[in-house]
Amino acid sequence: MYIKRLQPEDGEYYRILRLEALRNNPEAFSSSFEEEKGNSVEFYQNRLKSTLSYTFGAYKENELIGVVSLVCEDKLKIRHRANIFAMYVSEEGRGKGVGRKLMSEAINQAKCIRNIEQLYLTVVSSNEPAKNLYASLGFEIIGEDKKALKVGNTYYDEDLMVLYLT
Structure with missing residues (x-):
């Protein structure tokens, strides 16, 4: 298994895994399968071209089996x-x-970007394995968003977590 930063030419693999994620774990994402299933490969290729984001993929042999994105803020007051x-x-x-x-790669990338001092993420409050992973990497819960997501008739709370890099 190896990790690499995804490039536009990885757009098709990214699209396939993204749609799998949205289909299998709809409670974990603010986007839905229904909203993204019609997006073209070019849509994902353009996402991977962004200068403000870094998407990392985990490959087992030649199969993409995991992804994470680090997105930097560009407004003056929150560029940190x-x-x-x-x-x-x-x-x-x-x-x-x-x-x-994947998370370690994203954190290491953030540490290499000038001025980044804090990393934020949200996670479904009931997703203990993910919360434990993030906590083991130094993230701490700083808030809870009740009924943050609604999938069908079910609401999901989210925890806001932060990692202070400095």
């Missing part, structure tokens, strides 16, 4: 912050350290 988005590991990669390696 970045966000972790779209964290997902496929079933076959879970429990094998893939999520930890």
